[in-house]
Amino acid sequence: MNITKENVNALNAIVKVDIVAEDYKDKVAEVLNDYRKKANIPGFRKGHVPMGMVKKQYGKAVMIDEVNKLLQESLNKFLVEEKLDILGNPLPVVNEDFSWDTDQFSFEFELGLAPEFDVDIKGKNKITEYKIVATDELIDKEVENIQNRYGKLITLEEAEEHSNVTGTFVNEENEINKKSTFLVNDLKGKKNEKKFIGAKVGDVIEVETKKLFEEDTKLAQVLGVTKEVADELDTKVTFTVEEVNKTEPAELDQELFDKLFPDGSVKTVTELKDKIKQDAEGQFQQQADQQLLNAVTEYLVDSTKFDLPAEFLQKWLQTAGEKELTAEEAQEEYTKSEKGLRYQLIEGKIMKDNEIKLEYAELLDYTKGFIKAQMAQFGNMNPEEEELNNIAGRVLGNQEEAQRLQSQLLSQKFLAFYKENMEFKTKEVSYEDFIKEVYK
Incomplete structure (x- = not known):
């Protein structure tokens, strides 16, 4: 067997795989011999069917199957060993003259190669990091809402x-x-x-x-x-x-404070307002962090310039899903997904250059924290560690749920990295002004 790669340009390549009879004949013989042992053909005892008859009936199909297996295994191994960073999957090149009526075969595959580029996170940018504060008006309104709820x-x-x-x-x-x-x-x-x-x-x-x-x-x-x-x-x-x-409205007295905070941590209206402010700004921080992450994403995609093997990717999209797409549909799909692909590549580059990793132990701890917070909502404040481990194991056993939690944890890691390594303009705003500026 011989595998070679020829670069068409920086983003596209052709891999050629040549297979000869010596590469697959032993495996074909092994499979046919196994067929012979198990075949039930009228007029012959089991295991005594002539090999010529087995070859005539199954030989070509077995040969095609084994060549395809060998082709896939060899191609995958080649991509790993050569450390080729590809986009999508290899696409077979159609050969109109191809025939299985021979013992030597040549296959070609198109590859879309990931571009090489650098990410400048230290460059000048105009990204605003919002600090959302709870205004006195908002706090007073929440106090009024509490009084009405308990009134x-x-x-x-x-x-x-x-x-x-x-x-x-x-x-x-x-x-x-x-x-x-x-x-x-x-x-x-x-x-x-x-x-x-x-x-x-x-x-x-x-x-x-x-x-x-x-x-x-x-x-x-x-x-x-x-x-x-x-x-x-x-x-x-x-x-x-x-x-x-x-x-x-309910009176702002100790009876109401104890209903709201059974731990006795609130004894005055001032302390109640401080709690409301703290809780509100904690929730606002999550929205501000998400906005910052979105803004950084937009900035990096816009400022990090590189080409993609667009023609190859559109061709690959035609057959990548459950339903085959037309060329026009694939082009539309590529246009919709291009920005996401660019950020995936940028994210991967940042992870590689800065050794940002996600260990399973981290994901497990994050999942347990998520579960513990949910259990607390139902009154279980101190679940056993074994119980948490068992539930977390089941949650992470669900591939879709595991990917969702992994994505959330990675987002937290990237947000921390950006805050540490990038410079932002800080702006203190009320929640109302934040909504107006960000979602206008």
Whole structure:
């Protein structure tokens, strides 16, 4: 057997595999001999079928099968030994004159080679690292929400601006018949509010669905329809009042603090606000970190220039999936996935150059931490180590789940690496301003 590689250019190569009879004949003979021992052919005792008959019946099929096995094994071994960094998989070159009616064969494969490039993480960039702070307004709003969640419902004779009304919306033509509860001040405009303020149990109120609530999603919720239906709905509905009440906020006292923090860590309103601020900014940090990772990804893809074997990859995509694609479909798929492929190559280069590794022990510990956090939500604060190990083993035994957790852990490693090695512009913002700037 002889395997050779010829570079077409820096990104494409052809591998030629020449196979002669001596490379496969012993294996073919072994397989045919095994067939002979097991063959049940009328007129012959088992194991005594003439070899000529076995060869005539199975010889060519066995030879083709063994040549293909040898070809695949040899090609894979060659790629490993030559340390070829390829993209996609080798593509066989179609030979119109190929025939199995011989004992010597020559096969050719196209290779798409990974480009060589450098990643400059120290270069000048305009990436902003956001520090999201919890404003006094946000903290006060959360205190108010807590007081309302733990407050008492008081029944009212008639609806007020800040009261809850419960009743049934009806429109027979649009098949609407939905019991719902909402705040009077959730309504949009004084005209709608006036219709409800002063309403009593049993009153029937007619309103227009268009611009009924301040929030666009509220109408779909109270009418029990999809957002798409609610957006198009422009009709009248009746609302029959069934209950009117309001929430008396809970007192900010030790009883409430102990409900929120049974460990006794909060004893004053100031300490409660500090806890809210800490928890909120912890959650905000996760969003800020994800935004930073996305921004670095965009920056590295845009600033790291290299060519790809685009023609080869489009050809490979045509046959890579379960369904064969047309040339046009493959080109479209390549366009959609090119940026992701570029970042995978950049990520791999950074890992190699900076010896960033992911050990199984790290993944196991990360998985156990994830499981422990979930168990804590259900009251199990101190699970046994053996239990954690068993659950983590089962989780990582699921390939899809293992890949998801591995991706999350790698993202954390890259984020830490970028923060340590890249310079960013730091900007302190409120959560509202962060949303406006990042998701505008």
